[in-house]
Amino acid sequence: MLMDLMVGVESKIDRSFSLLEEKFKLLANSISLTYLVVYGHFGNNNALQMARLVNLQIISKLRHDSALYFPDENPDSSKHSRRKYVDKLDYRNIPDKYLCKSAIEDEILSCIYQATPIHKEFAQALNVVILVKTNLKTNACSHVILFSSDLTLSFEKIIDYYKLRFQIEFNFRDAKQFWRLEDFMNLSQTAVTNASNLAFFMVNLSHHLLADFQQLNPGSGIIDLKAYHRDFRYREMLKMLPEIPEPILLTQIFAKLTALGRIHPVSTGVEPS
Secondary structure (H helix, E strand, O other): OHHHHHHHHHHHHHHHHHHHHHHHHHHOOOOOOOEEEOOHHHOOHHHHHHHHHOOOEEEEEEOOOOOEEEOOOOOOOOOOOOOOOOEEOOOOOOOHHHEEEEEEEOOEEEEEEEEOOEEOOOOOOOEEEEEEEEEOOOOOEEEEEEEEOOOOOOHHHHHHHHHHHHHHHHHHHHHHHHOOOOOOOOOOHHHHHHHHHHHHHHHHHHHHHHHHHHHHOOOOOHHHHHHHHHHHHHHHHHOOOOOOOOHHHHHHHHHHHOOOOOOOOOOOOOOOO
């Protein structure tokens, strides 16, 4: 079972590398790429080497229990064999010289450390950023380990770049949840491409419209926006009336219609266009 799991992981990495190499060739002439940000499943040496083969630096996350070691800073030149792995990093007692930033908020101590340790499963040293949070009341402690193959990258940029990965996740979530990315039944390559492109186009368009919509409707989301614009179609029903209502009554009717399917209440500032 372990071998099957390892083969499955390797196969997934191989497929990802083929896709990455193909996309990299398409973008190489128009966009200059430097970093490849991937989630923790690809936080391993194979993915790092995959990125380096196409001249990209990787940014990812390590397991919380990863064994990191500091190399011997003062090796004894008289010895024929030197120890490569000397001091193992203790995440609860990280030396202060690696501390980059600390802050206390709501009795939670947040510390950010940066170091260049080595890992037994990686072929090179890593630029590691460790985010440690400690509850000053209970002394409970948790940490996250980010890393990059670029040894010159600052801790601020590693954190900021890794945060961008979540925006990609949110875009896929919105495309699936609101714009039927999971529901289309197309089979041909062209039809699938058109359906997926339409879903992501609607993600971008809806977020653009939502920025203006939230000015009069604070806290509203995509469902509220869809309900509001969908209910514009209900105005066509009013044309079937033998006599068009007065403008004030028409506005009230429209406000009631646009409330259908919404999560947040209708703002009085929303007027029919």
